Structures are given as structure tokens and as C-alpha cells.
Amino acid sequence: MTDLSQQKCEACRADAPKVSDDELKELMGQIPDWTPMARDGVMQLEREFKFKNFKQAMAFSNKVGELAEAEFHHPSILLEWGKVTVTWWTHAINGLHKNDFICAAKTDALLSD
Numbered sequence: 641m642t643d644l645s646q647q648k649c650e651a652c653r654a655d656a657p658k659v660s661d662d663e664l665k666e667l668m669g670q671i672p673d674w675t676p677m678a679r680d681g682v683m684q685l686e687r688e689f690k691f692k693n694f695k696q697a698m699a700f701s702n703k704v705g706e707l708a709e710a711e712f713h714h715p716s717i718l719l720e721w722g723k724v725t726v727t728w729w730t731h732a733i734n735g736l737h738k739n740d741f742i743c744a745a746k747t748d749a750l751l752s753d
């Protein structure tokens with residue numbers, strides 16, 4: 641499988657398929673630091689990123705925001721002192737689409753920028 645972080649998101653459509661349980665298992669292998677979880681019945685991918693201070697956390701948050709705009713696929717970003725919690729899911733289908741895994745992998749890649 642092509643590296644998720646090298647792939648591009650497709651346009652979010654209301655009739656797009658959610659990932660299957662088998663696809664979820666396979667895709668999670670490429671983003672092992674993320675946690676799939678259900679919130680109010682909506683499957684999401686979440687990861688906490690730790691930083692030395694608020695300034696570094698804010699800089700990372702901004703990079704995630706740029707990534708979201710570049711892919712036109714947007715996460716929840718919780719910015720706290722020394723920590724950023726990023727949560728990806730697809731609003732249009734109230735669940736997980738391959739786009740979310742691509743963006744999670746691209747989020748991880750920001751750490752080595």
C-alpha cells in the first residue's frame with residue numbers, strides 16, 4: 641500500500657463510504673500512535689502531541705491548520721500548554737473515511753518538518 645502520508649484527500653461527499661472494520665484494522669497499522677474512538681456514535685481518530693511549552697504547541701497547531709486547508713479536510717485541534725490534541729473524522733459521513741487516515745499520517749509527518 642502507498643504510504644498514506646503521500647496520498648491526497650478526495651472531496652468529502654455525503655454518500656462516500658465509511659471505512660470497514662477490516663480497512664480500519666489495516667489502515668491503523670500505518671498510524672499506530674493514533675486511537676480510533678467513538679464519540680456520540682461518531683468514529684474518530686485522535687492523538688495527543690506533547691511539546692515543551694505553549695509557543696511550540698501553537699506553532700504545531702498552525703501547521704496542522706495549514707495541512708487542513710491544503711487538503712480541504714479539517715480536524716478538531718485542541719491547543720493547551722505543552723499539548724495539542726488532534727482529532728480527525730469526516731463530518732459529511734459522520735464517521736471515518738480514508739481521508740482521515742491520510743490526514744492523520746500527514747499530521748505525524750509534520751513532526752519531522
Ligand SMILES: C[C@H](O)[C@H](O)[C@H]1CNC2=NC(N)=NC(=O)C2=N1
Nearest residue numbers: 652712713714715729730731732
Ligand atoms: C462544506 C464542507 O464542510 C466541506 O466540503 C468540507 C470541509 N472540511 C471537511 N472536513 C472534515 N473533517 N469533514 C468534512 O466533511 C469536510 N467537509
